[in-house]
Amino acid sequence: MKTRLDRIKKDIEKLAEYNATPGQGLTRFSFSEEDRRAREYIKEQMILAGLEVYEDAAGTVVGRRNGRDNNLPSVMVGSHFDSVRNGGNFDGPAGVVTALEIARLLHENNIETEHPIEFVALVEEEGGRFGAGLFGSRAMVGRVSEQELNSNRDENGITTGEAMLKFGLDPCTIQKAKRPPGSLKAFFELHIEQGPVLEAERKDIGIVNTIVGIRHYEVEITGRPDHAGTTPMNMRADALVLSSKVVMAVNKLAKEAGEGTVATVGSLRVSPGATNIVPGKVVFTIDIRSRNEENIETIIDGVKTLLTEGCKEEGLSHSVNCKIAVSPVHVPGYIIDILKKKCRELGLSYKEMISGAGHDAMVMAEITDACLVFVPSRGGRSHCPEEWTDYEQLQKGVQLIFKTILDVAGVAKQ
Amino acid sequence: MKTRLDRIKKDIEKLAEYNATPGQGLTRFSFSEEDRRAREYIKEQMILAGLEVYEDAAGTVVGRRNGRDNNLPSVMVGSHFDSVRNGGNFDGPAGVVTALEIARLLHENNIETEHPIEFVALVEEEGGRFGAGLFGSRAMVGRVSEQELNSNRDENGITTGEAMLKFGLDPCTIQKAKRPPGSLKAFFELHIEQGPVLEAERKDIGIVNTIVGIRHYEVEITGRPDHAGTTPMNMRADALVLSSKVVMAVNKLAKEAGEGTVATVGSLRVSPGATNIVPGKVVFTIDIRSRNEENIETIIDGVKTLLTEGCKEEGLSHSVNCKIAVSPVHVPGYIIDILKKKCRELGLSYKEMISGAGHDAMVMAEITDACLVFVPSRGGRSHCPEEWTDYEQLQKGVQLIFKTILDVAGVAKQ
Numbered sequence: 072m073k074t075r076l077d078r079i080k081k082d083i084e085k086l087a088e089y090n091a092t093p094g095q096g097l098t099r100f101s102f103s104e105e106d107r108r109a110r111e112y113i114k115e116q117m118i119l120a121g122l123e124v125y126e127d128a129a130g131t132v133v134g135r136r137n138g139r140d141n142n143l144p145s146v147m148v149g150s151h152f153d154s155v156r157n158g159g160n161f162d163g164p165a166g167v168v169t170a171l172e173i174a175r176l177l178h179e180n181n182i183e184t185e186h187p188i189e190f191v192a193l194v195e196e197e198g199g200r201f202g203a204g205l206f207g208s209r210a211m212v213g214r215v216s217e218q219e220l221n222s223n224r225d226e227n228g229i230t231t232g233e234a235m236l237k238f239g240l241d242p243c244t245i246q247k248a249k250r251p252p253g254s255l256k257a258f259f260e261l262h263i264e265q266g267p268v269l270e271a272e273r274k275d276i277g278i279v280n281t282i283v284g285i286r287h288y289e290v291e292i293t294g295r296p297d298h299a300g301t302t303p304m305n306m307r308a309d310a311l312v313l314s315s316k317v318v319m320a321v322n323k324l325a326k327e328a329g330e331g332t333v334a335t336v337g338s339l340r341v342s343p344g345a346t347n348i349v350p351g352k353v354v355f356t357i358d359i360r361s362r363n364e365e366n367i368e369t370i371i372d373g374v375k376t377l378l379t380e381g382c383k384e385e386g387l388s389h390s391v392n393c394k395i396a397v398s399p400v401h402v403p404g405y406i407i408d409i410l411k412k413k414c415r416e417l418g419l420s421y422k423e424m425i426s427g428a429g430h431d432a433m434v435m436a437e438i439t440d441a442c443l444v445f446v447p448s449r450g451g452r453s454h455c456p457e458e459w460t461d462y463e464q465l466q467k468g469v470q471l472i473f474k475t476i477l478d479v480a481g482v483a484k485q
Numbered sequence: 486m487k488t489r490l491d492r493i494k495k496d497i498e499k500l501a502e503y504n505a506t507p508g509q510g511l512t513r514f515s516f517s518e519e520d521r522r523a524r525e526y527i528k529e530q531m532i533l534a535g536l537e538v539y540e541d542a543a544g545t546v547v548g549r550r551n552g553r554d555n556n557l558p559s560v561m562v563g564s565h566f567d568s569v570r571n572g573g574n575f576d577g578p579a580g581v582v583t584a585l586e587i588a589r590l591l592h593e594n595n596i597e598t599e600h601p602i603e604f605v606a607l608v609e610e611e612g613g614r615f616g617a618g619l620f621g622s623r624a625m626v627g628r629v630s631e632q633e634l635n636s637n638r639d640e641n642g643i644t645t646g647e648a649m650l651k652f653g654l655d656p657c658t659i660q661k662a663k664r665p666p667g668s669l670k671a672f673f674e675l676h677i678e679q680g681p682v683l684e685a686e687r688k689d690i691g692i693v694n695t696i697v698g699i700r701h702y703e704v705e706i707t708g709r710p711d712h713a714g715t716t717p718m719n720m721r722a723d724a725l726v727l728s729s730k731v732v733m734a735v736n737k738l739a740k741e742a743g744e745g746t747v748a749t750v751g752s753l754r755v756s757p758g759a760t761n762i763v764p765g766k767v768v769f770t771i772d773i774r775s776r777n778e779e780n781i782e783t784i785i786d787g788v789k790t791l792l793t794e795g796c797k798e799e800g801l802s803h804s805v806n807c808k809i810a811v812s813p814v815h816v817p818g819y820i821i822d823i824l825k826k827k828c829r830e831l832g833l834s835y836k837e838m839i840s841g842a843g844h845d846a847m848v849m850a851e852i853t854d855a856c857l858v859f860v861p862s863r864g865g866r867s868h869c870p871e872e873w874t875d876y877e878q879l880q881k882g883v884q885l886i887f888k889t890i891l892d893v894a895g896v897a898k899q
Contacts, residue, residue, distance in 0.1 A: 266715030283714065287760055298867050299749035299772045300697065300841030301680030304740045306865070311750055312736045315729035322726045326718045335713035336725055337760045344752045346701055346770040348868070356760040358713045427714030451720070453712055454762070 072180050074172050074469045080462045082168040085112055086152065087160040096157035096456030100200035100225070102130065102238040109152055113167065113192045120174035122190060128248040129210030130194045130240050134174060138187040139483035144256040145187040146480040147439070148173060148472065151196030151207060151431060158197075159458020161263045161465075165446065167192045169261040169469045176473060185481030186256055193431050201231045208434035210248035220245065255439035257406065257479050260432040261468045262443060263460050267451025268424065275467045276421040277445030278410045280402050282433045283331075283360040283425055286367050287395035290317065290378070294387045296343050296351025311341055311350035313381040313389075320377050321357055324370040331425050332361035334370050362399050362425045397429060400436040402443065406479075410444065413474045419467055442475070444468055486594050488586050488883045494876045496582040499526055500566065501574040510571035510870030514614035514639070516544065516652040523566055527581065527606045534588035536604060542662035543624030544608045544654050548588060552601040553897035558670040559601040560894040561853070562587060562886065565610030565621060565845060572611075573872020575677045575879075579860065581606045583675040583883045590887060599895030600670055607845050615645045622848035627663035634659065669853035671820065671893050674846040675882045676857060677874050681865025682838065689881045690835040691859030692824045694816050696847045697745075697774040697839055700781050701809040704731065704792070708801045710757050710765025725755055725764035727795040727803075734791050735771055738784040745839050746775035748784050776813050776839045811843060814850040816857065820893070824858065827888045833881055856889070858882055 089109035092098040099105040110132050117124045122134030132152075138145070150166020170190040177188070191207075198204025201223040209215050220232035220242045232242035264270075269277050294308035318336045325334035339355035357374065359367045371391075378389045407423070414421040424445070426433075432443040446468040449459040503523035506512040513519040524546050531538045536548030546566075552559070564580020584604040591602070605621075612618025615637040623629050634646035634656045646656035678684075683691050708722035732750045739748035753769035771788065773781045785805075792803045821837070828835040838859070840847075846857040860882040863873040 264715060265712045266717070267711075267720050268715075268717065271720070285714070296869075297681075297865060298679045298842060299747065299751055300699070300774050300843075301678060301682075301867070302747070302841070302865060303680070303682065303745065304736070304747055306681050306685070309736070309749070311732055311753065315732040318725055318729035319733070322718070322723070331717065333714065333716070333718055335723070335761070335763055337713055337755075337762050337764060338758045339725065339753065339755045339764075340758075341751070341753050344754075346751050346772050347749070348751050349749055350751060350753075358760050360714050427716070428712060429714075451711060451716060453715070455710075 072176055074176065074466050074473060076462055076466050078175065079168055079172055079466055079469060082116070082171055083160055083164055086164045092157055097154045097160050098156050098158065099152070099154045101153045101195035101206065102234040106153065110192065113152065113171070116171045117174060117190060120171065121178040122174055127210070128240070128244045129207050129215065130235065130238065131207040131210070131248070132192040134190040136174065136177060136188045138184045138480065140185060141187050143186045144254055145189045146256050146259070146476055147189045147191055148259040148476060149191030149193060150260050150262055151193040153195050153197055153199060155197045155199045155454045157456060158454050159456060161458055161460045162265065162453055163196060165263050165460060165465055166261045169472050172469050173473045173476060180485060182482060183484040184477070185483050188476065188480055196431055200225045205429065205431060205434050208431035210245060211250050212434055212437045213246065213249035215245050217245070250438060252438065257440040257442060258432060258435035259442045259472050259476060260430060261472050262430055262445060263453060264445040264448045265428055265453035266448065269422065269445060269447035270449060270451065272422060273420070274422040275419040275464065276414055276471060277424045278407060278421050279426045279443040279445060280407055280423050281362040281425045282400040282429065282443060283362055283427050284364050284367055284399040285395060285397045285429055286359045286371065286393060288357040288371065289354065289392045289394055290357060290389065291352065291354045292387055292389045293352050294350065297349040299347045299349050302349060307349050308386045309349050310353040310387060313385060313387055314339065314353040314355060316381060317374055317377055320373060321370065324373045328361065328366040328369060330361060330363050330366060332366040333427055334359040360427050364398060400433050400441065403440045406440060406442045409475050409478050410442070410471065413471055413478070417470055417474065419471060444472060486590055488590065488880050488887060490876055490880050492589065493582055493586055493880055493883060496530070496585055497574055497578055500578045506571055511568045511574050512570050512572065513566070513568045515567045515609035515620065516648040520567065524606065527566065527585070530585045531588060531604060534585065535592040536588055541624070542654070542658045543621050543629065544649065544652065545621040545624070545662070546606040548604040550588065550591060550602045552598045552894065554599060555601050557600045558668050559603045560670050560673070560890055561603045561605055562673040562890060563605030563607060564674050564676060565607040567609050567611055567613060569611045569613045569868045571870060572868050573870060575872055575874050576679065576867055577610060579677050579874060579879055580675045583886050586883050587887045587890060594899060596896060597898040598891070599897050602890065602894055610845055614639045619843065619845060619848050622845035624659060624662035625664050626848055626851045627660065629659050631659070664852060666852065671854040671856060672846060672849035673856045673886050673890060674844060675886050676844055676859060677867065678859040678862045679842055679867035680862065683836065683859060683861035684863060684865065686836060687834070688836040689833040689878065690828055690885055691838045692821060692835050693840045693857040693859060694821055694837050695776040695839045696814040696843065696857060697776055697841050698778050698781055698813040699809060699811045699843060700773045700785065700807060702771040702785065703768065703806045703808055704771060704803065705766065705768045706801055706803045707766050708764065711763040713761045713763050716763060721763050722800045723763050724767040724801060727799060727801055728753065728767040728769060730795060731788055731791055734787060735784065738787045742775065742780040742783060744775060744777050744780060746780040747841060748773040774841050778812060811847070814847050814855065817854045820854060820856045823889050823892050824856070824885065827885055827892070831884055831888065833885060858886060
């Protein structure tokens with residue numbers, strides 16, 4: 072029973088057609104016309120694979136396959152099929168295509184599993200349209216509030232709830248998407264790495280043992296917007312000079328922390344922002360990720376100390392606000408062990424690694440054993456039109472997930 | 486013969502009324518309705534002071550007073566009456582009011598000078614509307630091209646030439662504003678300091694001996710916009726980390742240069758500029774000013790070395806473009822000597838200093854002996870609604886310029 076490269080390639084290419092920005096990367100926001108056409112393709116493929124197909128209350132496409140004992144919790148496999156603006160063809164769809172191909176293999180080989188299996192194509196993981204992200208998986212764990220549906224808006228001012236209504240979904244029933252405790256045995260997600268490590272180390276597979284903890288901070292430094300020509304160097308309160316010190320410290324502290332810890336100042340805005348005016352205010356973000364929360368604490372503590380001392384010395388003021396705090400998620404050891412064993416059986420090279428990005432698997436870990444497997448990204452590129460994974464590499468990942476699911480779901484008859 | 490505080494105060498307050506943004510600082514762009522109303526007030530005051538009033542081809546208001554010998558070159562005094570957006574009441578008008586008050590004093594005291602005197606209210610010094618700035622003075626030295634009139638546009642897409650036409654000026658005659666060589670004996674400008682030094686040192690007057698040389702550079706650093714979660718610290722090409730190093734170096738190098746040298750990164754833009762994406766490109770400005778051009782060279786050389794080394798180490802690329810390069814202007818020693826003598830006679834405390842900002846006097850220095858005198862700015866603030874100079878302080882400056890002009894223009898009869 073071997074996955075088929077032609078089908079995997081065709082799925083990726085077909086899904087790439089449902090795109091609001093042809094020629095400028097893939098843009099497929101949830102509850103859009105592109106979403107509708109993509110989900111029709113996904114549902115059609117699921118039906119052809121003999122699945123019982125429906126949409127849950129959040130709009131996630133679910134294809135169900137009975138097990139020998141339908142009272143057993145189901146094994147779930149899938150990923151999201153929305154994209155960022157001007158993104159690539161693989162972030163999300165790679166995992167959806169994995170689910171489709173596994174469904175087809177089970178169907179055409181008449182395999183009966185002990186546990187039922189659910190194949191899912193999740194929505195709005197990127198938050199590209201409404202900002203919040205991980206929408207389909209959060210709905211499954213009961214973490215989408217009515218307030219969110221009424222307040223998060225797209226760039227045209229349409230709320231998530233309004234968009235769902237227009238799309239034919241009833242936002243008032245969102246809690247129905249929640250999966251009861253114990254109803255899932257495990258969640259499997261294949262995803263592209265979105266980083267350069269697997270390619271650089273020539274590994275087929277990344278077996279994620281930990282999804283990093285993530286903190287996002289917003290820092291504001293306030294100085295005084297003086298004239299750049301007439302204000303002597305020793306009489307300035309330059310918000311950008313101190314901000315620059317923090318940018319460098321963030322970089323240095325992450326390197327010192329080790330354990331794969333990363334920290335980034337990705338957004339930084341200067342005001343007034345004129346050539347001849349000393350920066351009076353700078354607002355920037357800090358994104359810190361580590362498998363070990365202590366590293367995150369060490370970095371933000373270092374930043375806070377620097378800010379306090381720097382502000383005192385230079386006559387500035389500052390604030391630090393935590394915007395996102397997610398703890399690390401550890402993948403259960405038994406799943407790691409099965410994945411390694413299957414890699415060896417299939418002759419795949421692998422690397423145990425951390426995931427530096429949050430994924431639907433991170434959310435699903437709240438209610439079930441979550442498993443996340445990476446395939447290589449060319450040049451580490453992602454969220455851009457150049458995003459690429461060789462189909463042969465993707466196929467290896469699909470094969471690994473297929474074999475692992477057979478193990479976890481149990482083969483009753485084949 | 487004493488300047489009158491009430492008249493100085495009234496002039497400033499009246500001019501402040503011709504304002505496009507009442508309650509939000511002074512906004513008076515050239516060739517606007519506010520300009521027209523302000524110039525009507527200025528012309529009226531000039532006529533009352535017995536001046537022969539006209540507008541030159543650039544729109545500058547000129548009030549001429551004959552001397553005993555009208556073949557002698559004239560002494561010119563004034564400043565600009567346009568403002569930045571949401572600026573203050575003093576930047577520019579302080580020097581225009583100086584001219585008005587001196588004209589009134591000469592008139593009411595029936596003083597005849599040897600040289601003719603011209604009182605000017607210059608236009609578009611700030612470049613607030615069309616970007617280029619120093620327009621009125623550049624026209625006087627013949628440095629406004631037809632190309633500039635046709636290409637510089639305001640935010641509504643109107644060219645300088647179109648705006649002039651609509652205002653009743655003929656842009657085709659711009660070269661007529663040019664003053665023939667030898668036609669001016671000296672140019673006197675009183676301006677607010679726009680910096681904190683005079684207030685901090687409790688001086689009445691700043692006697693500018695040098696207007697700094699200015700260089701503006703635009704630096705672009707290009708790295709790679711990787712995912713902030715999945716890209717290890719040692720595999721990044723982060724354009725912001727190197728930019729931050731440069732921001733700090735610019736600050737340090739200026740301090741090391743001394744001689745009042747200042748250097749500022751005032752504008753810095755990060756792209757893509759998302760919390761979770763490593764900065765792929767940063768574009769920033771460097772503004773360097775010094776009385777000594779060697780200091781400017783030292784700083785930019787240091788920056789270039791840092792950029793070359795940093796880009797090599799981190800796999801980035803960069804470019805450095807010089808946008809503005811103005812050499813320092815030195816005020817003739819005989820004028821400095823007269824100003825000092827008059828300060829002593831009037832009991833004014835003074836400080837010889839450099840001007841960190843370019844002013845119309847800097848341009849006029851190309852064709853005549855230029856003199857620039859500062860009065861204190863409260864808190865060093867300028868280009869903002871809080872811009873303030875005590876009227877008593879302004880009056881002291883007016884008195885000083887009046888006495889100095891009498892000396893330079895020569896009193897024939899009084």
